[in-house]
Amino acid sequence: xxxxxxxxxxxxxxxxxxxxxxxxxxxxxxxxxxxxxxxxxxxxxxxxxxxxxxxxxxxxxxxxxxxxxxxxxxxxxxxxxxxxxxxxxxxxxxxxxxxxxxxxxxxxxxxxxxxxxxxxxxxxxxxxxxxxxxxxxxxxxxxxxxxxxxxxxxxxxxxxxxxxxxxxxxxxxxxxxxxxxxxxxxxxxxxxxxxxxxxxxxxxxxxxxxxxxxxxxxxxxxxxxxxxxxxxxxxxxxxxxxxxxxxxxxxxxxxxxxxxxxxxxxxxxxxxxxxxxxxxxxxxxxxxxxxxxxxxxxxxxxxxxxxxxxxxxxxxxxxxxxxxxxxxxxxxxxxxxxxxxxxxxxxxxxxxxxxxxxxxxxxxxxxxxxxxxxxxxxxxxxxxxxxxxxxxxxx
Numbered sequence: 189x190x191x192x193x194x195x196x197x198x199x200x201x202x203x204x205x206x207x208x209x210x211x212x213x214x215x216x217x218x219x220x221x222x223x224x225x226x227x228x229x230x231x232x233x234x235x236x237x238x239x240x241x242x243x244x245x246x247x248x249x250x251x252x253x254x255x256x257x258x259x260x261x262x263x264x265x266x267x268x269x270x271x272x273x274x275x276x277x278x279x280x281x282x283x284x285x286x287x288x289x290x291x292x293x294x295x296x297x298x299x300x301x302x303x304x305x306x307x308x309x310x311x312x313x314x315x316x317x318x319x320x321x322x323x324x325x326x327x328x329x330x331x332x333x334x335x336x337x338x339x340x341x342x343x344x345x346x347x348x349x350x351x352x353x354x355x356x357x358x359x360x361x362x363x364x365x366x367x368x369x370x371x372x373x374x375x376x377x378x379x380x381x382x383x384x385x386x387x388x389x390x391x392x393x394x395x396x397x398x399x400x401x402x403x404x405x406x407x408x409x410x411x412x413x414x415x416x417x418x419x420x421x422x423x424x425x426x427x428x429x430x431x432x433x434x435x436x437x438x439x440x441x442x443x444x445x446x447x448x449x450x451x452x453x454x455x456x457x458x459x460x461x462x463x464x465x466x467x468x469x470x471x472x473x474x475x476x477x478x479x480x481x482x483x484x485x486x487x488x489x490x491x492x493x494x495x496x497x498x499x500x501x502x503x504x505x506x507x508x509x510x511x512x513x514x515x516x517x518x519x520x521x522x523x524x525x526x527x528x529x530x531x532x533x534x535x536x537x538x539x540x541x542x543x544x545x546x547x548x549x550x551x552x553x554x555x556x557x558x559x560x561x562x563x564x565x566x567x568x569x570x571x572x573x574x575x576x577x578x579x580x581x582x583x
Contacts, residue, residue, distance in 0.1 A: 191221075191227075191228055191229055191230045191241070192219065192220060192221030192222065192223040192227060192229045192230070192244065193219070193220040193221060193229065193230050193231075193232055194211065194216055194219055194220075194223075194229050194230070194231045194232065194244070194251055195216065195217050195218045195219070195220070195232050195233070195234055195236070196211070196215050196216060196217060196232070196233055196234060196239070197215055197216070197217045197234065198233075198234050200214075200215035201233040201234075201239055203215075204231060204239045204240055204253070204256075205239065206568055207256060207566070207568040208568050208569060209242075209252060209254075209294045209297075209299045209568075209569055210249045210251070210252060210253070210299070210569075211231055211240075211242070211249070211250050211251035211252075211253065212248060212249060212250060213247070213249075213250040215250075216250055217234060223244040224244070225244065225245050225246055225317045225318075225350075225353070226243060226244070226245070226316070226317035226318040226320070226321045227243070227244045227318070228241065228242070228243060228244075228261060228318065229241070229242060229243070229244045229251060230258070231251055231253065238258060239256070240253040240255065240256045241253065241254065241255045241256075241257075241258065241259055241261075242254055242255075242299065242318070243299075243300065243316050243317070243318020243319065244318065245316060245317060245318065252299040252300045252316050252318065252319075253299055254297060254298055254299055254300075255297070261322060261325065262325065263325050263328045263329055263332070266322070266325050266326050266328075266329035267328075267329040267332040267333060269297070269298070269329075270290070270291070270303075270326075270329050270330060270333045271332075271333050273290060273291060273296050273298075274290060274333055274334075277289075277290060277562055280561040280562060281562065282375055284373055284374075284375055284376040285373060285374050285375055285396075286305075286306075286307045286308075286372055286373050287304070287305060287306045287307060287372035287373070287374055287379075287381070287391065287393060288304070288305055288393060288396075288562045289302070289303070289304050289305075289393050289394070289562040289563050290303040290304065290305050290310065290562075291303040292563045292564055292572070293315065293572065294566045294569045294571075294572050295563065295564035295565050295566050295569075295572045296564065297566075298319070299319075300314060300315045300316030300318060300319040301313075301314055301315070301316075301319040301322075301326070302314075302315065302389065303326075303330075304383075304389040304390070304391075304393060306370070306372050306381050306383065306390065306391070307339075307369060307372045307373070308334075308337055308338060308339035308340070308368070309339055309340045309364070309368050309383070310330050310334075310340070310341045310342070311341075311342045311344055311383045311389040311390060312326065312327075312341060312342065312343050312344065312345065312362070313343075313344050313345050313347075313348055313388075313389055314343075314345040314348065314349060315345075315348045315349070316349075317350065317353050320343075320345050320349060320353075320357070323343055323345075323362060324362070327362040327363050330363075331363065338363070338364070339364050339365070339368045340361055340363060340364025340365060340366075340368045341361065341362040341364060342359070342360070342361050342362070342383055342384075343359060343360055343361075343362050344359045344383060344384075344389060345357065345359065346358060346359050347359075359384070370382065370383075371452070372391070374396055374399075374420075375396065375399070375400055375424075377399075377424060377427060377453060378449070378452045378453050379391060379418060379423070379449050379452070380418070380445065380448055380449055380452060381418075382418075382445065385441075386418070386445075387417060387489075391418060391420075392417060392418075392420060392487075393560075393562070393563075394527075394559040394560065394563050394575050395420060395421070395487065395525075395575075396560050397557075397560045398523070398525075398557050398577060399420050399421055399424040400424065401555065401557070401579070402421055402424055402425060402428075402483070402485065402523060403424045403425065403427065403428035404428070405483055405521050405579075406424070406425040406426075406428040406429065406430040406483060407428050407429035407430070408429060408430070408431055409425075409430050409431065409481075409482035409483050410430070410431055410432045410433075410479075410480075410481050410482045410483070410517075411425045411430045411433045411434070411481060411482065411483040411484075411485070412433075412434050412436070412479075412481040412483070412484045412485065412515060413425070413433060413434065413435045413436070413485045413487075414436050414437075414470045414473075414474075414484070414485060414486050414487070414512070415436070415437060415470055415486070415487045415488045415489065416435035416436060416437045416442065416443075416446050416465070417437060417439075417442050417445075417446070417487075418442065418445045418446055418449055419435055419445065419446030419449045419450060419465075420449075421485045421487070421523075422435045422446060422449075422450065422463065422465075423449055423450060423453050425483070426450065426453070426454065426459050426462060426463060427453060427454075430462065430483075431462060432462055432463075432464075433462060433463050433464075434463075434464050434465075434466065434479075434481075435463065435464070435465040435466070436465075436466045436468055436470055436473050437465075437466075437467065437468075437470075438467065438468065438469050438470065439467065440467040442467075443465045443466070443467045446465050447465055450463050450465075470488070470508070471507070471508065471511065474511040474514075474515060475511065477515075479515065480515060480516070480517040480520075481515055481516060481517060481520060482516075482517055482520045482521065483516075483520060483521045483522075483523070484512050484515055484520070484521070484522050484523070485523045485524075486508060486509065486512045486522070486523065486524045486525065487523075487525045488505075488508060488525070488526075489527070490526075490527050490528040490529075491504045491505060491526070491528050491531070497530075498528075498530050498531065501528055501530075501531060502531065502535065502539050505526060505531070505536070505539045505540075506539050506542050506543045506546070507543075508543075509522075509524055509539070509540050509543035509544075509547075510543040510544075510546040510547045511547075512524065512543075513543060513544060513547040513549045513551070513580075513582060514547050514549075516549070516582040518582070518583060519581070519582070520581075520582050521554070521579060521580065521581060521582070522551075522580040522582055523557075523577065523578075523579055524540060524577065524578050524580065525557070525575065525576065526575075526576050526577075527575050527576075528574070529571060529574040532576075533556075533573075533576045536578075537578070540578060540580070544580075549582050549583065550582070550583040551580045551581065551582050551583070552580065552581045552583075553578055553579070553581075554579040554580065554581050555577075555578070555579035556577070556578060557575075557577030557578065557579065558573060558575055558576065559573070559574070559575040563575070
């Protein structure tokens with residue numbers, strides 16, 4: 189296969205030799221051929237020595253690398269790659285769990301590709317045109333790897349691709365039937381997943397370990413789950429024996445899904461007096477209610493998706509955490525998170541420190557939290573470690 193070639197400036201190849209998966213436009217000295225957005229290209233140093241293979245896109249990140257060896261990205265290539273990744277997942281998944289992240293972008297050497305598995309349904313989400321153009325090959329590879337265990341493949345990429353390209357595609361099943369079951373199991377907890385109209389691929393799989401940790405602190409406690417979405421933390425807290433759980437989210441659809449998931453695990457009357465859900469803006473709810481909780485969970489959506497929005501996001505995290513700390517009873521626990529990639533771990537920590545000072549609370553750190561093992565971080569691409577969390581003991 190005669191692929192277009194991207195030649196790097198002297199010295200700019202070192203990052204690629206250290207296996208960083210992005211080639212920035214400023215690193216390129218010349219291009220051989222006329223690659224279009226999504227084309228497979230080879231990356232070479234100025235002397236013509238091969239470095240990597242990836243997908244081209246005319247932007248600040250010019251090439252997203254998926255191999256550091258010369259390859260032909262056909263069905264056999266993707267089958268071998270996905271089979272190797274699946275073998276790792278098999279080793280790390282907890283029991284009583286049939287939903288997990290199979291492919292985590294750069295963390296699995298598949299830059300621009302997310303694949304989540306929901307009880308036999310693979311939900312594919314491409315973050316680059318190149319990966320989206322591979323969707324048919326990847327679907328065939330998934331069928332090869334999972335065999336009869338694969339019930340369906342759903343492509344949910346329209347929300348994550350560049351606008352001009354996204355306007356030409358539709359989310360759709362690439363394989364299987366539309367009437368597949370939407371119920372999954374996570375650590376023995378049952379959830380309904382909406383990968384058609386829900387957020388991300390339908391469920392926040394990256395909080396699995398942190399939900400389990402919350403259960404450890406929930407028995408006999410009054411818990412607030414803010415930004416509850418589908419009620420993951422709420423279900424874990426209730427099952428662990430929380431005396432009362434309040435679930436809050438601005439979306440009525442999210443509240444409806446939370447209530448359905450609570451009923452799925454407990455029936456209509458089992459927790460009728462232990463769970464209350466409110467469709468309300470979280471900050472407005474915190475300002476309007478002076479309730480004190482033994483455990484508060486703050487898991488907001490990303491406040492910043494670009495560096496230009498970082499300062500405003502920091503101020504938002506500070507206000508949110510100060511208000512959340514005021515709602516924690518003396519001797520209580522705060523679980524607080526940021527999934528904003530541009531807010532690094534140190535900045536998030538310092539922001540929570542500032543919030544504690546503003547709230548006038550003495551605070552001790554019990555745990556530093558992150559994403560689970562099925563969301564691996566490439567050692568040479570630390571940007572992949574997007575989820576940050578703290579568990580705080582509040583006096």
